[in-house]
Amino acid sequence: MAMAKMADIAKEKVRLARNYPILVEDTIGVDSGYQRLHWHDVLEINVIKSGTGYYIINGKQYEFQQGDILLINSNDLHCAYETRDLVMQVISFDGNWLISSLRLDPEILSPFREMNIHFTNLLDRDHPRIEKLRGILLDLQREHEAQQRSYTSIVYAHLLQFLAIVNREFRIPCPDAHPHVISERQLEKIRLVLHEMEEKFAYAWTLEELAALVYLSPSRFSDIFKRAVGMPPLLYLIHLRLEHAVMLLERNEMKITDIALECGFRTLTNFNRLFKKHIGVTPMTSRKH
Incomplete structure (x- = not known):
């Protein structure tokens, strides 16, 4: 799918009245x-x-x-x-x-x-x-x-x-802004990758695969992604998976092992470790609350 079309899919459309x-x-x-x-x-x-x-x-x-x-x-x-x-x-x-x-x-x-x-x-x-x-x-x-x-x-x-x-x-001089500003073209690439990650968060993405989506080298892609999102791509992927895991735990319907696999974690041990590290409690404790 063309990048522009993918970006449109990811973009939130806010419905506003035509005359107001x-x-x-x-x-x-x-x-x-x-x-x-x-x-x-x-x-x-x-x-x-x-x-x-x-x-x-x-x-x-x-x-x-x-x-x-x-x-x-x-x-x-x-x-x-x-x-x-x-x-x-x-x-x-x-x-x-x-x-x-x-x-x-x-x-x-x-x-x-x-x-x-x-x-x-x-x-x-x-x-x-x-x-x-x-x-x-x-x-x-x-x-x-x-x-x-x-x-x-x-x-x-x-x-x-x-x-x-x-x-x-409130206009101010920004002499140092230009080297750090992320271009619209770069943001478009990151939005494409974010959409793919959110749609397929359980997939075992590698850095090389994510970079290839937008025809960038892994190092260049990582640099742009971190500047745009505030964290490295694979860490953001972990956050997406954990966010989905928290939602599934709140429903209290699936076994924790099944939730881990559903969210893209290969082992329960890895899931428990990352969940405790980033959420602050174990999956079992999160479910009880």
Whole structure:
């Protein structure tokens, strides 16, 4: 299957209304699906209303706390984890909604387009204008939820104001960014491999086989994968298998030996050792809880 087609399969499609392509909601904690690396076809703004946690975005970890604002680009490989009492405002929108505004201000989407060049995913929490941005996003949410007359125009205006202030006030020089930025082509290759690994996590993948999927040498592939995902490919494969094992243990239907084999572990001993190392308890203890 062609790489572009495979990438489309792996991409999360967010359904938005054609005339009002924006979703605004609060999330409590982090759903298990969003603890797995994913990417989607919308732009995303997050405000941490309370609690703490961290994002992994294109292999880089961002610790966040109450009051922080994060920008997630449409092609960013990312996942989120809660560490304490997390409530997050999530705004997802289609960048094409702002096409008419781009004629007036071609830079309005620069905070996303120039990510890792002149902007970072986590906005500077100590910036004097950060409180202004929080207020704009909270006002946007109130308008969205109240749905009073002309609320769509006011939400649109708040979004434009937010992006304009970020573009003007939060632009930073990034002289060291270029050598470390992962190109879109490289991310496309990693998304292809992630899709194959997630679909066939029980297969006994070798590093050479994974690299061959995207026509890279094992060393080059490992380097790009680790920078994009934050861990080596075979370690990520172990995490996928253990994630599935935890789910099967919660169902309490299969023998632990069968679960180990189902998830791609060749021996029960190896399964028990890796489970204890990465999950922190034995499979039997996990099942009891």
